[in-house]
Amino acid sequence: MSVSRPEELRESPQGSRAFSLGSLIRRRPELVTLAILIVICIAVAVANPAFLQPSTLIDIGRASVVMGLFALGVFVILAAGGIDVSFTAIAALTMYSTTLLVQNYAPELPILLVILAATLGGVVLGVINGLLVNILRVPSLIVTIGTQYLFRGALLSFIGTVWIMSIPTQMGAFGRMPLLQFETANRAVITLPVYFLVLPVAALLTWWILNHTLMGRAIFAVGGNADVAQRLGYSLRTVHLFVFGYAGALAGLAGIIHVSANRLANPFDLVGTEINVIAAVVLGGARITGGTGSVIGTILGVLLIVVVNSVLVLVGIPSTWQRLVVGSFILLAAAFFVMRGRRA
């Protein structure tokens, strides 16, 4: 892509600018996310010290897992310059069909294999997205809007619409298996479940792939400028298949954790939360136009949204305000990044 002339004009006086807060924030926009998160936590803790109780923190941790897995997948696709809105449909389809299969055909299947099956199901559906994006050369937004309807339609028309209230025992056990357990002052037992570990592990894996493999660099190369990347010999097809397959895998994983944690497989669940997840990723500093962002920023974005969702009640703000607050954050953050970018 040619460098536009007005841009040259803006850049020429830059030269060798010394270190400044502005350039730091431009390079590491997740610092802004972190700052907002800290400010909110302090404000809420002052208004209502109950916030700092282990039970609240564990709630936040638990609530972050499914959204965090989704967000990591979205971030990888955004980094490659694409976007995905079908991941919730992938999660819903894989979680419901896996649960159904296990219940009816393999009730004794070890939990690890159940998780693996759901993850592989997600890979298959994600690869379908990747192939369509690559073959049709249509923006991935359009493709994944299409496949979202397709996957969800397939689930509701061919697989089932009935809630599965009694999920297979090994899944229920997995959802309850404790990593940490507390007893609070009023004798309630608070559990941080083992599945919480899946999120940091997935985050580390994603970080490693993005920063320490050729694939990771190829993803950012394609997100920076797909035409140039192709000219330099990066295979768009490989990158497309990988990012959508990887996001599919994370969606499948998130789906099965969702079922295990809620002890309920509801085929109407999850779909509809895409925008929330994309918002978290963007709040974490990834540009919607691709090629930027970080894993830590994505996780911070998820925490920010989860915290806002769960603490407003603690400080006496009606939960219906949640959307107003998240919306304002997104607009503020966007305005902030744009203004910084213009001044630079």
Added chain:
Amino acid sequence: MQAPENAGGASRFLVMRNIHKRFGGVHALRGVDLSLELGEAYHLLGENGCGKSTVIKIMSGAHAPDEGEIVLDGKSYSSLTPIQALSAGIETVYQDLSLLPNLTVAENVALSEQLVSSKGRLARMLNGARLRETAAKALDMVGLPSDRAFLATVVSDLPLAQRQLVAIARAVATRAKLVIMDEPTTSLTRREVDNLISVVARLRSENVAVLFVTHKLDECYRIGGNAVVFRDGECVAQGPLEGFTKRQLSELMTGHAIDSERYRTGRPGTEELFSTSDLGAGSAFRGITLSIRKGEVLGITGLADSGRNELALAIAGVAPARTGTLRIDGTDTAIHTPADAIHAGIGYVPEDRLAEGLFLDKSILDNEIALVVRQLSNSAGVLDKTAGARLAGKLAEDMRLNTRDLDLPVGSLSGGNQQRVLIGRSLGNAPKLLVLHGPTVGVDVGSKDTIYRAIQKLADGGMGLLIISDDLPELLQNCDRILVMNGGRLVAEFNAETADEDALYQAMLTPTARISDERIAS
């Protein structure tokens, strides 16, 4: 040990024989013969549209020739793929640099090397130490810093000149045998050009061939090597630069005999139409004071980094000036947006008609009336289609478009006809001043003639015209006066009837302090 048969032809790296290439009806290359040897520097010279860029695209595998033979490293090909060209060591530094703006310097320079050694497979660990080492070596070679902080800088944070060197470093990092540089010096300051010259010397000492595509004759002589002159799709001369004078080279490039006819026969009016006073925009240009009379054709030229492009964009409101004033028809006019310019009666025909000018998949009719839909609409905002068709038909006829079917998409027309549509559109609004930015870039000879005749007819009708171009014969043939920009300022004024290309070249190339240099000094 030296094998005797290697003595003569072994250093001949790339030979092209009788290469032909046609694009639709345009015969872009007509039997080109060319031979490049390792360790040599070549300067591919020629006017716009002479086939230079087609030749380098054939070398790098982006285009396949219709006829002819390419001998690369002793092997014969009828055409090359990009992979064949790259693995044979042909690296191209395109004008757009092809950098990945969001990646670091080290990654831009050295990732390709790991990609090539993995044969394009991506399921590989990134070797960070090797990445930095390869990058540092290549950066040293082009004279950029190679410390860790610079390696980790994101390319979009670099000034343009450094980006250019990063692109060259990438070409160097992959054991290139032939580095093609497409107008590498247009955005470099003098010091950076000096540096580039030493880079070229280093490359040649390592037996790498370098092919420049350039307009700047002075720099060719400073770099040294061979001239390869193209005109109208043919290689008209090839040989050591010392064998040619500058005048001979420009004569070979332009083929004077054909081009010396002057289109301008009319005389400008006396009344001032448009003037600027002390116009400036940052470090791009400064202190621009000029005036255009009714019926006058004014030309502005200069090198690509002289500020001429930015001045054109400022007058058109695309990238507005920051200081100074504009007067049109005796009233001070502020121009902040393209809409301001159109409202003030300034028509603008952009340089890049594909990216900035035309709606390629819309019809000729839709393109022609795009500027005047409001005038063609009634009070309810409904477009009067008959009036639109009438206007578009008239404009098409004025511009002597070679089709009567106004429903054809503009993208299906030849470059020359597209340019006529674009000029016709800016006339629909009946502008007082028409700014033509590179009006015949990539346009065939026949269309050039039509466009020049149209320009003269408009001037005779009292319109003021401003042509910003690096095509010197075009300016000499069409203008009353020519202003030369250099280093962001107007440095000379010529009477187009008496000036010649040499004098213009001199004014364009004479070193001046750039605005940015002054600022550093003060």
